[in-house]
Amino acid sequence: MAFRAAVVTFPGSNCDRDMAVAIEQVSGSAPVRVWHGDAQLPEGLDFIALPGGFSYGDYLRSGAMAANSPIMREIVRAAERGVPVLGVCNGFQVLTEARLLPGALMRNAGQTFICRNVGLKVENTQSIFTSGYDAGQEISIPVAHHDGNFFADNETLDRIEGDGRVAFRYMENCNGSQRDIAGVLNAAGNVLGMMPHPERAVDAAHGGTDGLALFESAIRSLANA
């Protein structure tokens, strides 16, 4: 059965095409492209991706405007039904602003935009997004962000750590994120937000393929469901 994915484009998204290319490369099926103003999602989706970029020019707060766009009401409903949702970079910011994920992404502690490969440690290998990695595996994935400094209060941090919801940690903290958190899952495990860009690490010609396993995991989870 074909893998039916959707990639959402907001005004200012700039990694939507990369995301679609990565998903098609791994799944063999081109994702449906969905516009922020669409009132409905296509039927029968297996996977929804919110890409990186600067939706609505980062007005007010990164991701704040996009979180209130028409399509997000549908995405919140889909996530509550259990559809896997991946938010990368600005997509992660949108998911926190939409309250699908805990915490917030603040300005990098060093004030600068960071664009380079970073080392990540895979902390959770049970999730539908990370089952293809080995426990404790160290991978290299690019980051490109100004607002990637993950913040949540200590109680929330203790809870998400205790529940095994930290998917990835920075091996060297590049942006001030609390407890080195680079990617976090929701309580049900079907929503993942992460600042690093796995869709930029699916082709050896672009410097690495450590992102492939994330998409492969999601596709395999669906096949086994």
Next chain:
Amino acid sequence: MKVRVLVSLKPGVLDPQGRAVHHALEGLGFSGVESARIGRTIDLDVADDTSDEALTEMCEKLLANTVIENYRIEKLD
């Protein structure tokens, strides 16, 4: 009705921009500055019969991110 919404970072939330401004003030020779915190002002012009509940909802749903920010609503006239 003119309404001013003041959004500020919650105490305890690190404010790297505020810290940089603080250091810059010290660099300019201003002594005795304990700290600087950066917030945001949003001026709204709303219908006179807008309820306090509606204003609060605007802040909670969009104007502030209550995970990291506090807000204060001031009616200007």
